[in-house]
Amino acid sequence: MKHKVTFLPSGRTIEVDDTCYPLADHGRPGSILDIALATGIDLDHNCGGSCACTTCHVIVRQGEQNLSPMEEDEEDRLDIAPGLTLHSRLGCQCVVQGDVVVEIPEE
Numbered sequence: 001m002k003h004k005v006t007f008l009p010s011g012r013t014i015e016v017d018d019t020c021y022p023l024a025d026h027g028r029p030g031s032i033l034d035i036a037l038a039t040g041i042d043l044d045h046n047c048g049g050s051c052a053c054t055t056c057h058v059i060v061r062q063g064e065q066n067l068s069p070m071e072e073d074e075e076d077r078l079d080i081a082p083g084l085t086l087h088s089r090l091g092c093q094c095v096v097q098g099d100v101v102v103e104i105p106e107e
């Protein structure tokens with residue numbers, strides 16, 4: 001199935017085909033990080049996508065229900081993310097299963 005992922009603030013929309021996951025080589029296959037890296041979107045990933053930092057933090061603006069549910073590891077890690085919001089996720093952990101809009105916070 002095809003899904004659309006829009007990255008803010010650039011507003012760039014990427015269409016991905018979930019039968020082609022993984023698209024790159026970091027983070028969960030089909031995660032926001034995987035998609036960002038495959039399409040040249042600048043999303044930090046200091047730990048290499050293994051849920052051990054918070055640099056891949058994104059804020060979900062639309063389609064939260066279209067991301068894989070949050071697991072405990074991600075929840076614990078997110079707790080220390082600067083600028084944490086109720087709609088925050090770690091880009092390397094949330095897998096795209098439908099259309100989403102995510103914002104990459106400045107810091």
Ligand code: FES
Nearest residue numbers: 047049051053092
């Ligand atoms: S890249 Fe480190 S937690 Fe996602």
